[in-house]
Amino acid sequence: MMRRQYLKSTACAALMFSAVFLAGTGSAQEICDEAHPIAANTTVQCSLLVPPDQTCELTGVQVTGNIIVQAGATLIAGPGTQPSSVGGNVSASAAACVSLNVSSVGGNVIASGTGSCSGSSQFDFLCTPRVGGNVEILGSSQAWCVAGNPNCGCSYSSMTVGGNFEFEGNAIAEYIENDVIRGNLTFNSNHGGGLISKDTIGGNLYYNSNSGGSNSVSNNGIGGNLQFNSNTTGPNTVSDNHAGGNIQCFSNNPTPNATGNTAGGVISGQCKPADPSSTSGVNTTQPWWQNRW
Numbered sequence: 001m002m003r004r005q006y007l008k009s010t011a012c013a014a015l016m017f018s019a020v021f022l023a024g025t026g027s028a029q030e031i032c033d034e035a036h037p038i039a040a041n042t043t044v045q046c047s048l049l050v051p052p053d054q055t056c057e058l059t060g061v062q063v064t065g066n067i068i069v070q071a072g073a074t075l076i077a078g079p080g081t082q083p084s085s086v087g088g089n090v091s092a093s094a095a096a097c098v099s100l101n102v103s104s105v106g107g108n109v110i111a112s113g114t115g116s117c118s119g120s121s122q123f124d125f126l127c128t129p130r131v132g133g134n135v136e137i138l139g140s141s142q143a144w145c146v147a148g149n150p151n152c153g154c155s156y157s158s159m160t161v162g163g164n165f166e167f168e169g170n171a172i173a174e175y176i177e178n179d180v181i182r183g184n185l186t187f188n189s190n191h192g193g194g195l196i197s198k199d200t201i202g203g204n205l206y207y208n209s210n211s212g213g214s215n216s217v218s219n220n221g222i223g224g225n226l227q228f229n230s231n232t233t234g235p236n237t238v239s240d241n242h243a244g245g246n247i248q249c250f251s252n253n254p255t256p257n258a259t260g261n262t263a264g265g266v267i268s269g270q271c272k273p274a275d276p277s278s279t280s281g282v283n284t285t286q287p288w289w290q291n292r293w
Helices: 001-012 018-021
Strands: 029-031 047-050 053-059 067-069 075-076 091-094 096-103 108-114 125-127 136-139 145-146 165-168 174-178 185-188 194-198 205-208 215-218 226-229 236-239 245-252 257-259 267-269
Touching: 047 053, 091 096, 091 185, 145 174, 165 174, 174 226, 185 194, 194 205, 194 245, 205 215, 226 236
Parallel strands: 029 047, 047 067, 053 075, 067 091, 075 096, 091 108, 096 125, 108 136, 125 145, 136 165, 165 185, 174 194, 185 205, 194 215, 205 226, 215 236, 226 245, 236 257, 245 267
Antiparallel strands: none
16 A cells, blocks of 8 residues: 555656646646546545546545646545545536545635536535535535535535635525534525525524525524525525524515524514514523534
């Protein structure tokens, strides 16, 4: 195994100059496509590049650097005799498909403009228990299955994101459930509605300007503020959330069904209860989420 890793590292070094010219990153990269497959259950001691309109399949491959998925390309990463993992970032711009079933991503996951995967589900896939940095899913034309969603078939029941989670401008409904997000969760300007449920969020939760389906934010533990504004189509639900800061609900149509929310600050707008004193300025700690950090 040590000899195989050494050879893989040497191959990356040999590709450094062509990789810098192709990707402009200044770091050694190895090509992964049909003509240059990566052997299963190996460790790649550099970054991987999936060229435009090509497919890279990783089985039990541990990548110490980044994975870059270019326009029209497909990345499928899953376990073999050892789990797949990524030490750095995963970035995909206008990729055809991104399917990650990995034990961890050390850096960020940034995907913009992704399309549909082949097969019965066609969903893009983020199945991992840990992302060390941020997650950004922007402008996707297909739904993403994210760890924590019990309907995805992911072997990990929850995902911890070390930074922020941004899901914005996507075309299909999304469900973010049972996850731990140490920064902010932003869910804005998506079509098809969404469900944010039983998440633990260290910062703020922004759920704004979503349309085309039902919008539900329920049973979340939020360290900062909750904003639920300008969401349409519905039905809209904001229930049983516990925010350390304020809860604000304005300009939603229809008016959200808002019950059981508590806040360390003020609950205002369409979520304001009949008796504000009963739900504002209270301890937001709840048994189901207080120990998830």
